[in-house]
Amino acid sequence: MVTKIGIRQLVEFVLRQGDLNEVKNSQNTALAGAKIHRRLQSSRGEDYESEVYLKTTVTMNGNDYVISGRADGVQLTADGALIEEIKTSDQAYDELTDNTRTLYWGQVKVYGYLLLQDHPDLDKVTLQLTYFQVANEKITKEQKVLHRAELDQFFKELVTEYEYWLTLRADLRKQRNASIAELPFPFPAFRPGQHELAAAVYKTIRLNKRLFVEAPTGTGKTISTLFPAVKAMGEDLIERLFYLTAKQSTRHVAEEAVDLMSHDGLVIKSITLTAKDQIRFPEERDVLPEDNPYMVGYYDRLKPALKDLLTHENQITRPVIETYARKHTVDPFEFSLDASLFCDVVICDYNYLFDPLVYLQRFFSESDDDNFFLIDEVHNLVSRARDMYSATVSDQPIGAILKLAQPDKSQPSDDLQTALKKVRRSFTRRSKDLLADDVTERVTPDPPEPLLRTLRTFNEFVTDWMARQKPSPLLDAVRDYFFDCLTFVKIGDLYDGSYQTRAVLDGHHLTVKELCLDPSDFLDGALKLGAGAVLFSATLSPMSYYQRVLGGEANSLAYQLPSPFPPKNQAILVTQYVQTTYREREQNVDRIVQSIHALITGKTGNYLVFFPSYGYLSQIRDALKVAYPDTVTTSQETTMDAAARQAFLDQFTAHPATTLVGFCVLGGIFSEGIDLRGDRLIGVAIVSVGLPGLNPETNLIRDYYDHQNGQGFAYAYQLPGMNNVLQAAGRLIRSSQDHGIVLLLDQRFASRRYVDLFPPHWRYYQTVHSLPQLSATIANFWHQTQEGSDEN
Structure with a gap:
């Protein structure tokens, strides 16, 4: 596999020098910039050709490298050749720093060199830099005529300067691929469904496809996606892997998976990107760039810092970045971005790919088939994407x-x-x-x-x-x-x-x-910036809904795995006698309280009860305390920092001597991403079907999809609510030894509209028509569980 190097990447890495001057916030988006480019390009003459792909192959240290990019415009006439580079920004042209102009001209010089390579009959080329100031639409043009010898010398010096880094990348890749060839799966055996998932991921990469995967809790999604992707990387099917997720806890899981494989001999460069406001040193806050010692002279210290980091570290986590940033006095956020160019696995938040305002331009300014995306907990991307594009x-x-x-x-x-x-x-x-x-x-x-x-x-x-x-x-x-x-x-x-x-x-x-209302086209465009993607979650039903709203309706595959755990390890109980619609809530408070009491008295242990709102949570919790004042409870609060969250979870101890009931909110911080294994959690009650509260904006989403496919209520209310229910219920069974009860407190769960959304491992659900029947069913479940345990 020949390594590809983008012209912009090459020029910026070699020619940047001096201070880190954060670019003034531009009003320009990539889409707006593209529109301006097309507008200017369309105004040129008949001989003008837009978006001309230029490349050359250089051989160094026995390896071939393709240096390539797209020139904004090329004009070949009888009088000679002109090559144009268009730049758009809000700053006035005369306010640009010398370094910025050097980078702009560096790019167009490389394009000029490549054009002359393709046209040996030409001895010179006119280079034109066209600068469009967005705010007032002022256009500035500058031209330089350079001869072949000048451009040959410029390109030679550029590549010579980059040779060390090219050789370093090649050596790292050889070492990486050799370690991957011998890499075993990091567990003695595959769990049920794990091998099938790994095979599906590998085939998806090989075919440059997009795959949606529902893999229930216990499948081992992270290692089942990372391992085959790393194997594909070792075969040069892809060059860089992005593991994207919504939560910091999930990023840690990905780090642990890479670390696990490294213990089996994998030699790979991985990096975790942390948000700027979280990783910047305290002493950098409220300091002007010209007074910030981590920014002044940043580029003069960057290359020694990168060399030190890359020759001593493989798993580049936040603490590692901070250590080397302090050692070399470089800004940790920008340092992490520059280091990521040399990494094989980039672990980061969704916004680095999908957000139109903060995406990684160094990777995603244009499509690159060397990139592949693994997108974890992708059900979270539905609401996140709407927020990103609103x-x-x-x-x-x-x-x-x-x-x-x-x-x-x-x-x-x-x-x-x-x-x-x-x-x-x-x-x-x-x-x-x-x-x-x-x-x-x-x-x-x-x-x-x-x-x-x-x-x-x-x-x-x-x-x-x-x-x-x-x-x-x-x-x-x-x-x-x-x-x-x-x-x-x-x-x-x-x-x-x-x-x-x-x-x-x-x-x-x-x-x-x-x-x-519908960001699917934007998400589809972002996903096309790589060779393909695997989008996965424990809850992704119905699959057609997620393919539609996440931009994969027309060009993706779907794969649903069964739960690896015995379905009869949990009882799914639907109460037919409870109604939680807003009109019926007051009359059903006592029934809900008595049902929760029946659940928690069935066996001493830890329980979670989920509600669609804090108000409803408080109402039922207070009523339970009045009816059963000895009940020990704990509640999710509207604002909880990391320490408060951990303190909440620490109350759910193993082998509890007394019963604890935790009250939480559906779709909140405790409804997904927590792992209370064994008897740290033996029961989950869910009050209502989790419909989002009626509001004008969700109604607009409903009306939009009604017009699109006649499924407005389902897309805006029912399916997002049901996903929250499934996520909350998924907190219960975390291993093959876990047993417990999911109590669904709403008669609507038994309707066909909802039963059709039940995952396969809920197929043994039972409807309960009265409180006495509920108590008897709970007692019978625990009796059978005990008998099964005794037999084992």
Whole structure:
């Protein structure tokens, strides 16, 4: 397999020098930038060819490397050749740093070199840098005419400088592939379903496909996906693997899987990316870049730091990054991104691939078949994606900022006040339109263009204003509001038929939301940036729903594994006598309390009870305490830090002498991702079918899918709610030795609409028609479990 190196990657790595100057926040998205490129390209002459793929192969240290990229435009005429590089940003051209211009010209020089390689009859080429300033659409053009000898020398020096790193990558890859060839599966035997899943993942990679997998708890999803992907990497089917997930705990599981394989001889570079605000050193906070010792001279220290890291470490976790960042005085976040270019496995959050505002440009500026994606707990991506492609802005913060910006303060800010008041007037005009029609809310499929125009101007002003400020409460307030406005403008560029604009007047303040109802096309586009993907979760039913909403409807495979645990290890009990609809809740409080009591008195142990809201949780918990004051309970709180969460879970001890009942919220922090094995948890009760609360935005999603496929209620309410139910129930059986009861407290669970969504290992569910029957069924389950245990 020939290693491919992107031209931008090569140029940036070799030519960057000096300070780490964080790029000013641009209002430009990749989509908006592409539109500008197409607009400029279409205005060129007939001889102009857009997006020209250029490449060359260089041989060093016995290895071949393909250096390639797409030139924005090439024009070949009888008078000679011209090659154009288009750049878009918010900054004025004359404000660009020397280093930025060096990188821009470096790219176009490489394209010029490659073009002359393809045309030996030419001796020179005109290089044109076209710079488009987005805010005012000002176009700056600069041209340089370079001869073949000059470009040959430039390219030779560039590649020579990169040779050490190319050789390092090649040596690392050889070592990696040799270790993979002998790598055994890191357990004595495959669990049921594990071998089949691993085979399906390997075939998916080999065929460059997209696979959706439902693999119930206990399958060992992480190692069953990582192991075959690593094996495929050893055969040069892929070059880099991204393991994407929503939660830090799941990232740790992936780290542990890599570490497990390393103990069996795997030599591979893996890195875990941590969010900027979490990994930056405390002393970097509220410090200007020009005063930050980890940023000043960053690029002058980067290469020694990378060499040190890569020659001494394989599993590059957050503590490792921090250790080497301190040693070499480099910013830990940027250092982790630069180190990731040399890693085989990148473990990171969903947003590094999918978020249009923060995705990894160094990897995902264009499609690369060397990349492959493993996406864990993918049911979480449905709501996350809607959030990533939606944005909200309000006029509410403006008043507080204006007070901070009064001229009698230490830093006069008349211009800032003027800019803020213009934004407020734009909101006021929209508010008056609502009041004139005697409404407090309006929904439209059109982007809020008048507001977007105002915010673009405001963002341009604030970008320059912030660059002149010293740290202060005013700067903090302006920065926070600026980021809201910036995000709003960027999302406004993405509008298509899946968007609605919702404006809501609440008292004197107006809030405008750009709501993405269906991000599936955006997710599909992101997934196409690699050779393929495996999207997996313990709960992914019905599969057709997830394929539709996650962008895989037309071009993906589906695979559902059975549970590896005996289905009869758990009782699934559906109470036919309990109704939890809002209208019936008050009349059913006592039935729910008595049902929970029947569950927890069936056997001493630890139990979790899940509710659709904190209000409902409090109501039933308080009623239980009144009826049975000796019951020991603990409850999830609305805000819990890591220590509080762990303290909650630590109460669920093994071999408890007394019964403990934990009250939690469906879809919350304890409804997935926790592992209470054995008798640390022996029963789960779920109150209601978990429907999201009725609200205008979910109703818009319902109406959208009603129009799309006639399944609006299912897509907006029922299926997301049922996923929360299945996730909560999945906390119970975590190993083949676990036994327990899932009590479903809502008669709707027995309807065909819900039974059809039950996973295969729920096939022995039982309906219960009265409290006495429930008590008897619970007692019988534990009696049979004890008998089975005695026989063993």
